Amino acid sequence: VRLVESGGGSVQAGGSLRLSCTVSEYTYASYCSGWFRQGPDKGLEGVAFIDSDGSKRYADDVKGRFTISRDTDKMTSLQMDDLKSGDSSMYYCAVEMGCWVEHLHEDVSKPEFNHWGQGTQVDVSS
Numbered sequence: 001v002r003l004v005e006s007g008g009g010s011v012q013a014g015g016s017l018r019l020s021c022t023v024s025e026y027t028y029a030s031y032c033s034g035w036f037r038q039g040p041d042k043g044l045e046g047v048a049f050i051d052s053d054g055s056k057r058y059a060d061d062v063k064g065r066f067t068i069s070r071d072t073d074k075m076t077s078l079q080m081d082d083l084k085s086g087d088s089s090m091y092y093c094a095v096e097m098g099c100w101v102e103h104l105h106e107d108v109s110k111p112e113f114n115h116w117g118q119g120t121q122v123d124v125s126s
Contacts, residue, residue, distance in 0.1 A: 001026070005119070006020045007020050008122050009122070013125065017080045018079050019120060021033060021075065026097060027098075028097040028098040030098065032051045032101060034048050035091050035092060036091070036113075037092070038089055042089070044109075047066065047091070048078055050101065057104060085124050085126040088123050090121050091120050091121075096113045
């Protein structure tokens with residue numbers, strides 16, 4: 001399974017960016033996809049996740065600003081609006097086969113996902 005990411009870039013605070021992630025194949029009826037991010041001197045944190053049934057999970061600090069969607073059976077997008085300087089991070093797409101969002105831990109962690117994208121940088125200037 002390969003993941004191809006696109007999007008990201010630089011924007012001023014209050015602006016918007018869109019990330020996309022496309023999987024080469026999926027081997028189960030359902031899979032979870034989403035993004036983690038890691039900023040300077042910060043640990044990896046889960047941002048938003050979705051499964052093939054459309055169930056979603058968001059980190060508290062992005063609720064109401066970020067929207068995750070499964071655009072096609074292989075492509076997931078993250079629309080990021082009202083961006084803040086604290087959103088500046090490297091964003092990594094992650095996919096796990098045979099997964100449903102309801103089964104993810106409350107604090108979604110790296111070991112729950114086996115497939116990762118190369119990462120894309122998001123920079124928000126204040």
